[in-house]
Amino acid sequence: MSAEHRILHGIGVSAGTACAPAAIVQAAPGVDTSEPASTDPAADGQRVRAALAAVSVGLKERAANAPAESRPILEATAKLAADRGLAKAVDKKLKKGLGVTAAVHAAVEEYAEMLKALGGYMAERATDLYDVRDRVTCELLGVPAPGVPQVDGPVILVARDLAPAETATLDPEVVLGIITEVGGPTSHTAILAAQLGIPAVVKATGILEVDNGDILALDGGVGEVIVSPSDEEVELLDERSRRRAKALAGSSGEGATYDGYKVKLLANIGTVDDAARAAVVDLEGAGLFRTEFLFLDRADAPSLEEQTQTYTKVLESFGERRVVVRTLDAGADKPLSFADLGEEENPALGRRGLRLCQVREDLIDTQLAALAAAHARTKTDLWVMVPMVSTMEETKWFADKARAAGLPKVGIMIEVPAAAIRAHQLLDIVDFASIGTNDLTQYTMAADRMDGELAPLLNPWQPAVLQMIKLACLGGRSTGKPIGVCGEAGGDPLLALVLTGLGVASLSMAPSKVNAVRAALRMHDLATCQQMAAYAVDAPTAEQGRENVLKLVSPAMLALV
Amino acid sequence: MISRTVTVASSVGLHARPAALLAEAVDESGVDVVISFDGEEADGASLLEIMTLGVKHGDEVTLSTEDDNAGAVLDSLVELLSRDLDKE
Numbered sequence: 001m002s003a004e005h006r007i008l009h010g011i012g013v014s015a016g017t018a019c020a021p022a023a024i025v026q027a028a029p030g031v032d033t034s035e036p037a038s039t040d041p042a043a044d045g046q047r048v049r050a051a052l053a054a055v056s057v058g059l060k061e062r063a064a065n066a067p068a069e070s071r072p073i074l075e076a077t078a079k080l081a082a083d084r085g086l087a088k089a090v091d092k093k094l095k096k097g098l099g100v101t102a103a104v105h106a107a108v109e110e111y112a113e114m115l116k117a118l119g120g121y122m123a124e125r126a127t128d129l130y131d132v133r134d135r136v137t138c139e140l141l142g143v144p145a146p147g148v149p150q151v152d153g154p155v156i157l158v159a160r161d162l163a164p165a166e167t168a169t170l171d172p173e174v175v176l177g178i179i180t181e182v183g184g185p186t187s188h189t190a191i192l193a194a195q196l197g198i199p200a201v202v203k204a205t206g207i208l209e210v211d212n213g214d215i216l217a218l219d220g221g222v223g224e225v226i227v228s229p230s231d232e233e234v235e236l237l238d239e240r241s242r243r244r245a246k247a248l249a250g251s252s253g254e255g256a257t258y259d260g261y262k263v264k265l266l267a268n269i270g271t272v273d274d275a276a277r278a279a280v281v282d283l284e285g286a287g288l289f290r291t292e293f294l295f296l297d298r299a300d301a302p303s304l305e306e307q308t309q310t311y312t313k314v315l316e317s318f319g320e321r322r323v324v325v326r327t328l329d330a331g332a333d334k335p336l337s338f339a340d341l342g343e344e345e346n347p348a349l350g351r352r353g354l355r356l357c358q359v360r361e362d363l364i365d366t367q368l369a370a371l372a373a374a375h376a377r378t379k380t381d382l383w384v385m386v387p388m389v390s391t392m393e394e395t396k397w398f399a400d401k402a403r404a405a406g407l408p409k410v411g412i413m414i415e416v417p418a419a420a421i422r423a424h425q426l427l428d429i430v431d432f433a434s435i436g437t438n439d440l441t442q443y444t445m446a447a448d449r450m451d452g453e454l455a456p457l458l459n460p461w462q463p464a465v466l467q468m469i470k471l472a473c474l475g476g477r478s479t480g481k482p483i484g485v486c487g488e489a490g491g492d493p494l495l496a497l498v499l500t501g502l503g504v505a506s507l508s509m510a511p512s513k514v515n516a517v518r519a520a521l522r523m524h525d526l527a528t529c530q531q532m533a534a535y536a537v538d539a540p541t542a543e544q545g546r547e548n549v550l551k552l553v554s555p556a557m558l559a560l561v
Numbered sequence: 562m563i564s565r566t567v568t569v570a571s572s573v574g575l576h577a578r579p580a581a582l583l584a585e586a587v588d589e590s591g592v593d594v595v596i597s598f599d600g601e602e603a604d605g606a607s608l609l610e611i612m613t614l615g616v617k618h619g620d621e622v623t624l625s626t627e628d629d630n631a632g633a634v635l636d637s638l639v640e641l642l643s644r645d646l647d648k649e
Contacts, residue, residue: 079581085607114613121577122612129609299577 003214005228010179010204011455012223013190015244015516017237018156018177018199019217019229022210025159026146028134035099044100045091051139055132056081058145077128081136086111101137108133120337121299149212156216158207162189172196177218179225181208184455191488193220194510195274201225203452221561243559244516251519252282255507257500259525264506265514266322268486272310275317278511285322285381287434287508288486289314291367292330300338301363307370308377315380322381324434324484324508326413327367327398329387331356339363348448353388353413354398364398368405375407385411385434390418395426414483415439420468423475423483430481434508435472437487441465460489461542466498470537473503484508493520493560498549500526501533516560523554563632564625567639571646575616579646584608586641592631594638597623605638 038044059078063071080086089110093103112126134146148157148170156177157170170178178193183202193200199220210216210227217229219237221244226233255265266287267278278286294302294310302310315323330336331352339360344350357364368384375382386398389412402410414420415436427433437460442449444465447457460466469485476483484506489495491509496517499507507517524532532549539545550561571579587594587605594605598620603610605624616622622642624635 076581079584079608083584083607083609084604085610088604088607111609111613118576118612118615121573125577125612299573 003210003228005226005230006206008204008206008225008227010201010207010223010225011184011190012200012220013202014178014194014198014200014510014512015221016177016197016199017217017219017221017241019215019234019237020154020156020176022158022212022214022216023149023151023155024208024210024212025148025157025162026138026144027160028146029101029137029141029143031105031137032099032101032141035101037097037099038094038103041091041094044094044103045087047140048090048094048100048104048136049087051136052081052087052132054139055135055145058135062150073128076125077131080125080128081132086132100140104133104136104140119340124297124337156218158210158216160208170196170198172198177201177216177220179204179207179216179218181205182452184449184452184458191510194488194491194512195268195270197510197512203455240559247556247559248515248519251515251522253518254284255518255521257521257524257526257529259527261500261526261529263496263500263504263521264322264484265518266324266484266486266506266508267511267514268508269314269511272313272317275314279317279319279321281511281514283511283514284506285318285324286314287322287324287484287490287506289323289325290329291325292328292334295328295330295336295363296334298336298338301336301366304366304370304373307367308373311371311374312377315374315378315382318380320379320381322383324383324385324411324486325371326434327354327384327386328357328363329353348442354386354394355388357386358394358397364401365405368402368407372405372407381409382407383409383411383432385413385432387413387436388416389413389426390416392422392425392429395429399430414472415443417444417468420444420472420475423472424478425475427475427479427481427483432482432484433472433476434484434486434506435469435504437465437469437485437489440468440487441489444468456542459542460487460492460495461536461546463537463539463542463545466502466533466537466545469499469504470502470533476505477503482506491517493517493557494546494549494553496520497524497529497553498533498536501529501531502537520557520560523557528552562625562627563629563635564623565635565639566621566623567642568619568621569616570618570643572618574618574620575611575614575622575642577612579642580611581608582646583638583641584611586638590631590634590637592626592628592634594624594626594631594635597625 056078063074089107090103093106112129115126116123138145154176158179160181178200180202201223204225217226255263264284266285268288269275269286270290270293384407399410409431411430411432413436414433445457447454482505485504486508490507491513493516535548536545596603596605598614603614
């Protein structure tokens with residue numbers, strides 16, 4: 001039986017269309033509030049033991065079929081599920097009269113707290129323990145296991161939201177689309193889906209009402225989702241897809257406007273694999289290599305030798321093309337177990353990025369030395385920049401270090417309003433800057449970028465954000481130093497035209513977005529882009545700005561927006 | 562009851578892999594072994610209980626069992642903990 005036909009509207013965050021059965025990503029269940037107190041702890045203890053054993057076996061089977069990198073995590077989690085200590089702790093809770101799921105939650109919490117108190121690697125094991133808790137709870141309740149289900153055929157994943165780890169391991173061959181109930185255009189789901197080239201719609205309210213197997217169609221460009229689509233509707237989506245493909249045809253080579261104003265088109269990457277994938281795409285290098293992936297989820301910082309090897313591999317992928325490396329951006333919401341500065345009231349406003357490196361200078365010193373060594377081994381055009389800069393002192397602190405390490409091009413990220421306003425002064429002492437639009441939007445609008453409810457404020461079309469970018473570009477022009485954009489804004493073909501009009505020298509984005517941006521640039525001359533920029537900055541609202549800009553676009557461009 | 566005392570050689574202490582290796586070895590031996598450290602006791606076959614003891618490199622722990630015939634098992638566990646398991 002097919003579900004009732006209906007159309008949902010969300011935010012399209014990764015272009016393309018898809019049609020396939022839904023596969024629901026089960027949310028973790030909490031304690032069953034209706035369960036009775038345990039009256040037979042011995043029998044209930046056996047029930048929990050059976051559930052733990054089933055979970056352990058299931059995880060071991062999954063580990064056997066998993067890719068090499070995720071196997072150890074699954075194996076370790078399987079062992080935790082079989083741990084005698086956990087079963088004994090559950091017994092104690094049952095004797096106190098707790099119901100089965102409540103006993104599991106209480107026992108796990110006790111151990112998790114102890115592990116967290118030990119810090120570092122042990123604290124990370126608490127996450128595995130919570131995974132065991134959620135799986136055992138599902139087993140006891142007789143519902144499917146939480147997380148991304150194991151699927152063979154093509155599916156469209158449906159979830160409340162996806163954890164970064166879940167999104168990163170998705171196979172684009174099997175997962176044809178992603179639809180989430182929450183999230184915003186800059187949430188991790190959105191960024192990673194675009195990176196993998198999987199069409200995605202976020203904030204599709206009501207999507208969780210569909211069942212496994214319901215046929216769904218989605219358009220990741222306009223954010224439309226159709227439940228039980230008709231053949232005509234699927235055909236219409238395909239038609240839209242084809243028109244898009246036609247507008248993209250022939251898009252190749254250097255990024256430039258119709259009249260030849262050059263804008264470098266670069267890729268955002270995070271790993272050696274990303275680099276290898278991006279390097280075969282027709283683009284001019286990497287505009288943002290996020291190095292934190294090397295540091296996260298580890299007990300110790302990567303050594304000089306390990307970092308040198310990784311950076312060398314990334315640089316080698318791009319040959320003589322440019323690679324812009326961002327030094328460690330950790331802290332706050334991306335904690336490092338070996339550089340934990342403790343809890344913070346407002347992590348996004350706390351000691352992250354450069355601020356963390358000022359406390360742990362050893363981390364940045366090793367990283368800069370590794371980058372210099374990798375540069376010496378390759379011919380790549382290496383640029384290195386530091387995140388979270390606000391002041392002249394910070395800029396100088398980093399520039400001195402990077403130059404002392406022997407790095408050829410030294411720059412800063414502009415993602416704090418203070419840096420945008422003072423770009424002229426800061427650029428006096430470095431070679432370049434790159435605007436991180438996601439964080440600049442978050443800080444300009446004082447809106448947490450992870451909060452889907454705040455999506456209207458997090459819109460990079462907000463005139464205040466564009467004005468901030470304009471100020472940064474003015475600083476670039478007056479010092480003669482290039483300013484790039486690395487953030488999701490640069491991958492939106494329409495916004496890319498506005499940014500070009502504001503004067504940016506490069507745009508860095510998910511590799512899958514380069515074609516559309518290049519095609520859009522080719523269809524417009526610089527004067528039109530500048531006119532668009534003026535319209536967008538002067539607009540009273542974000543919506544009005546976008547509409548005004550749309551009035552100036554070439555008709556061929558409409559298939560791309 | 563028989564017991565042995567041993568200084569933990571692993572550089573990360575009884576955490577992570579070394580703790581997992583110990584729990585596995587105890588489990589496979591089929592003998593009930595208790596590990597005592599700093600006034601706390603842990604089931605030798607439970608990774609969680611071992612880890613939450615918080616044993617660091619160079620700490621001294623006591624292994625004991627009610628099974629008086631399990632001396633050889635204790636000896637092999639002592640040998641295990643005397644090696645730097647992180648490097649293996």
